[in-house]
Amino acid sequence: xxxxxxxxxxxxxxxxxxxxxxxxxxxxxxxxxxxxxxxxxxxxxxxxxxxxxxxxxxxxxxxxxxxxxxxxxxxxxxxxxxxxxxxxxxxxxxxxxxxxxxxxxxxxxxxxxxxxxxxxxxxxxxxxxxxxxxxxxxxxxxxxxxxxxxxxxxxxxxxxxxxxxxxxxxxxxxxxxxxxxxxxxxxxxxxxxxxxxxxxxxxxxxxxxxxxxxxxxxxxxxxxxxxxxxxxxxxxxxxxxxxxxxxxxxxxxxxxxxxxxxxxxxxxxxxxxxxxxxxxxxxxxxxxxxxxxxxxxxxxxxxxxxxxxxxxxxxxxxxxxxxxxxxxxxxxxxxxxxxxxxxxxxxxxxxxxxxxxxxxxxxxxxxxxxxxxxxxxxxxxxxxxxxxxxxxxxxxxxxxxxxxxxxxxxxxxxxxxxxxxxxxxxxxxxxxxxxxxxxxxxxxxxxxxxxxxxxxxxxxxxxxxxxxxxxxxxxxxxxxxxxxxxxxxxxxxxxxxxxxxxxxxxxxxxxxxxxxxxxxxxxxxxxxxxxxxxxxxxxxxxxxxxxxxxxxxxxxxxxxxxxxxxxxxxxxxxxxxxxxxxxxxxxxxxxxxxxxxxxxxxxxxxxxxxxxxxxxxxxxxxxxxxxxxxxxxxxxxxxxxxxxxxxx
Amino acid sequence: xxxxxxxxxxxxxxxxxxxxxxxxxxxxxxxxxxxxxxxxxxxxxxxxxxxxxxxxxxxxxxxxxxxxxxxxxxxxxxxxxxxxxxxxxxxxxxxxxxxxxxxxxxxxxxxxxxxxxxxxxxxxxxxxxxxxxxxxxxxxxxxxxxxxxxxxxxxxxxxxxxxxxxxxxxxxxxxxxxxxxxxxxxxxxxxxxxxxxxxxxxxxxxxxxxxxxxxxxxxxxxxxxxxxxxxxxxxxxxxxxxxxxxxxxxxxxxxxxxxxxxxxxxxxxxxxxxxxxxxxxxxxxxxxxxxxxxxxxxxxxxxxxxxxxxxxxxxxxxxxxxxxxxxx
Numbered sequence: 001x002x003x004x005x006x007x008x009x010x011x012x013x014x015x016x017x018x019x020x021x022x023x024x025x026x027x028x029x030x031x032x033x034x035x036x037x038x039x040x041x042x043x044x045x046x047x048x049x050x051x052x053x054x055x056x057x058x059x060x061x062x063x064x065x066x067x068x069x070x071x072x073x074x075x076x077x078x079x080x081x082x083x084x085x086x087x088x089x090x091x092x093x094x095x096x097x098x099x100x101x102x103x104x105x106x107x108x109x110x111x112x113x114x115x116x117x118x119x120x121x122x123x124x125x126x127x128x129x130x131x132x133x134x135x136x137x138x139x140x141x142x143x144x145x146x147x148x149x150x151x152x153x154x155x156x157x158x159x160x161x162x163x164x165x166x167x168x169x170x171x172x173x174x175x176x177x178x179x180x181x182x183x184x185x186x187x188x189x190x191x192x193x194x195x196x197x198x199x200x201x202x203x204x205x206x207x208x209x210x211x212x213x214x215x216x217x218x219x220x221x222x223x224x225x226x227x228x229x230x231x232x233x234x235x236x237x238x239x240x241x242x243x244x245x246x247x248x249x250x251x252x253x254x255x256x257x258x259x260x261x262x263x264x265x266x267x268x269x270x271x272x273x274x275x276x277x278x279x280x281x282x283x284x285x286x287x288x289x290x291x292x293x294x295x296x297x298x299x300x301x302x303x304x305x306x307x308x309x310x311x312x313x314x315x316x317x318x319x320x321x322x323x324x325x326x327x328x329x330x331x332x333x334x335x336x337x338x339x340x341x342x343x344x345x346x347x348x349x350x351x352x353x354x355x356x357x358x359x360x361x362x363x364x365x366x367x368x369x370x371x372x373x374x375x376x377x378x379x380x381x382x383x384x385x386x387x388x389x390x391x392x393x394x395x396x397x398x399x400x401x402x403x404x405x406x407x408x409x410x411x412x413x414x415x416x417x418x419x420x421x422x423x424x425x426x427x428x429x430x431x432x433x434x435x436x437x438x439x440x441x442x443x444x445x446x447x448x449x450x451x452x453x454x455x456x457x458x459x460x461x462x463x464x465x466x467x468x469x470x471x472x473x474x475x476x477x478x479x480x481x482x483x484x485x486x487x488x489x490x491x492x493x494x495x496x497x498x499x500x501x502x503x504x505x506x507x508x509x510x511x512x513x514x515x516x517x518x519x520x521x522x523x524x525x526x527x528x529x530x531x532x533x534x535x536x537x538x539x540x541x542x543x544x545x546x547x548x549x550x551x552x553x554x555x556x557x558x559x560x561x562x563x564x565x566x567x568x569x570x571x572x573x574x575x576x577x578x579x580x581x582x583x584x585x586x587x588x589x590x591x592x593x594x595x596x597x598x599x600x601x602x603x604x605x606x607x608x609x610x611x612x613x614x615x616x617x618x619x620x621x622x623x624x625x626x627x628x629x630x631x632x633x634x635x636x637x638x639x640x641x642x643x644x645x646x647x648x
Numbered sequence: 649x650x651x652x653x654x655x656x657x658x659x660x661x662x663x664x665x666x667x668x669x670x671x672x673x674x675x676x677x678x679x680x681x682x683x684x685x686x687x688x689x690x691x692x693x694x695x696x697x698x699x700x701x702x703x704x705x706x707x708x709x710x711x712x713x714x715x716x717x718x719x720x721x722x723x724x725x726x727x728x729x730x731x732x733x734x735x736x737x738x739x740x741x742x743x744x745x746x747x748x749x750x751x752x753x754x755x756x757x758x759x760x761x762x763x764x765x766x767x768x769x770x771x772x773x774x775x776x777x778x779x780x781x782x783x784x785x786x787x788x789x790x791x792x793x794x795x796x797x798x799x800x801x802x803x804x805x806x807x808x809x810x811x812x813x814x815x816x817x818x819x820x821x822x823x824x825x826x827x828x829x830x831x832x833x834x835x836x837x838x839x840x841x842x843x844x845x846x847x848x849x850x851x852x853x854x855x856x857x858x859x860x861x862x863x864x865x866x867x868x869x870x871x872x873x874x875x876x877x878x879x880x881x882x883x884x885x886x887x888x889x890x891x892x893x894x895x896x897x898x899x900x901x902x903x904x905x906x907x908x909x910x911x912x913x914x915x916x917x918x919x920x921x922x923x924x925x926x927x928x929x930x931x932x933x934x935x936x937x938x939x940x941x942x943x944x945x946x947x948x949x950x951x952x953x954x955x956x957x958x959x960x961x962x963x964x965x966x967x968x969x970x971x972x973x974x975x976x
Contacts, residue, residue, distance in 0.1 A: 012787070114662045117904050117957055121912025122930065122949045123669070126942055129934050130673050203794060210796045211916050215931050229799060233920075238806045246806070250799030257794025258787075265790070351878055353869060382880030390878075395871040399970060400893045409889070410879040443969040459879070 006311050007266055016262030019255050027072030036063040038070040038223045046240050055244050059235035067223050068248050074224040078140055078209045079256065083202030085144035090151030090197055095182055098159035115149035124208055128217040139209060139218045147204045151197040158193055162186050192270045199264035203257050210253050225249035297324040298466055298499050304361035306347040315571045317343040319523040320361070325467065325499050332510030332531070333503045335520035336567065341503045342391060345469050349388055350378060366466055384414050386467040387460040391475065396456055397444035403455055404440040410462050429458040433488055450481035457485070461492060467499040475504070486513065507546050511535045519543050522567045522578035524596060529605035539607040542579050577610065587624040590616055651971050655961045659954050666950040670943040671720050697736045729944035734936030740944040743929055748948065750820050751925030754841060755914040758848040759907065766856025767899060771892060773857060774864025786861065789854035797913035801847040801920035808843055815843050818922030844921045852910045859902055863895035900964050904957035911953055
């Protein structure tokens, strides 16, 4: 299994598994390691440590080392079996609640809540006191019955989330039975959670057993690490100075518990990579100083390489992208989901979180070399020179602070501390984006999505930055609100002469609003042109396809066509053009072998396509165009673009 | 306040479950507990104690189990837990009244200290992820969290009370500490409390650390944190207003579940240090087969834990505006 392989690469799960293995071997190989029976009374009481008795003897003359080895057996058994039963209970109850729903869910959930807050150990003690004397099984049973609730809660929540997912819904719709859905669709997606839960329950079981044995409920005639501690305490081991009689079994329990906890954590992390142990601070890059940006560009991104470093390898999400933004310019950045446009924005503003990492290139903004600024210098540049409006602005505001504080703190961080000035500016900003002043004293959850977005835009304008990066700022909003907000953005920008980088997958929107449009595909910037030029003469086959995918506002109705195929995986290293597989006019032997290059096809119009490569023979291009899979595209390339490229 | 109302309903429901478990458990045992005890005490038991026992278990009551159940609930509501067998004829309520302040003082104060210390360390560990100390705290916390409380208590007792004689071997006060609340009394109380407190602190701090660290890590990947960074806020501001506030909330929510575990461990700690709190008497009750005391103690422990939980819920309302509005 893939998960197991990843686990074995982590030092912590390795240590956990290692400890568990050693303890297991101790129990299994006990007869080989020690010649003594853990229960025989053949030696003198309280014998000191010696070669013959590495841990001395008990008050009644048993060999402590032998007891420690044999004690591992029952201790592990209790942990494993009680953990298993508790897990089975958790899975059964959690899944039943999530799957059946209705009053069954209500009832199970109430039961879970009760068992979560009932103090477990006292309950176990009472229950075991009534069931005492029956060997190890009543203890296991009682522990399992009190240890399932936490797991059931987690699994119920996960199963409910899974139940809403498409593939489960599809299975329900196709008439699969509940058993099949649970066992074939839901359970396989919860294995890591269930495994983590097992180790958590086993930890609880081992500690509970130790506690129970220690106070003498449970069966103290058995040899477990817990009962060893019971006898050590009962016979006054510490008063006799035989501290090792107490220390060793307890250490065994603590180590076993640690190994369970390590495995629990490591497996948990498989399902929830955010909990990773790794570093969160992206290291400041030590690069050669950036050459000053060409011309008068406000933002100059040069050969930016960005990747996500994962255990499976590095995913190169942005590949040698260069992009300039002039002062006051509105630049649109478009592409399909997953093409790297958001990653580009985050990396260029140094907001990328691990595992994302800038692998090369430079970003210069208003004279600052952004990627090599010290944290404090970066902090001062942020918001003053450039601000950012995020994609998911639903969650961008801190839920526990009032809006007012979140508007203020951006300004306070940059030296505006006078309360009157802060208040005046906040009012000004709210008026600018069209929200009532009274919402300043609301909490984020009291605002609608559209209002939150306006608040975020107001905050972004607070210090009148030179540049605002907007990452799909309106995608989550309904069309009417979207339009209003876009109009406000356009107006504010014109009034304040702010540059905007606007990221979206909505090309029609960009063509309408932008001065210049850049198209990304599979981490590459494939075309850049003035908006009107791009609209009239899209040069890259991918751009042409994108244009086909949305209807024009005027003109006859036509059938819209999508782009067949999918973008290549970003973890691959592609020798040639990333669009090759999906391209209707590809040139085998050229596009799939030559490293991608960018060609200029017009005034400020560049494209990364070999159809415009003067080094490729016209015959090859003709051949590709005549073989085109889609006649509409072939025509367009032929009529519009090829002659254009021939000029250069 | 639908949130608090719901919490209150769960609290009452849980208490009722605890009471019902108390009622059902003795009746699940093959034979009846009274004859088990009679056999154990082999006629040394006071006849009036036998009567008290029979009353406690409704064995003198020939009514239906349902009628027995309701009269049991009625007694419970009046705070009538019957009489202790091992300390006959002391009423169980008196024993609890004596023990409760010690447990509340010891476990209550230590739990709050441990929560604060653990959360502070967890905040550091989560926020400074990638540094050796911050990352090293996690395995240490895992180990501390996996130690049996009573084992660590025994080691502390051995080293600091038995070997070094820095602290008393057990109990809560010296035999003659002076008048109540005098300075001598306080210093005696404190000296007796140091080792149990330290034990509970060390063994429970790891849990809070891990919880807080996880919360901090999830808050770190929230969009509002990226936004706060993008705004150029100072580290201190981000940490106090954005990370801490939001990471503490789930910590509070899991407080209740962890509390049950801490209380369980504290019970064992009390036993080791012969600290005369609820746990110590629970042990005495288990050893002496004193079922009425045992059940009353379980009920009171459950009640205390639930009350603490409810207090935390109240605090949650103050800290989270979303809950204040009735959204959860």
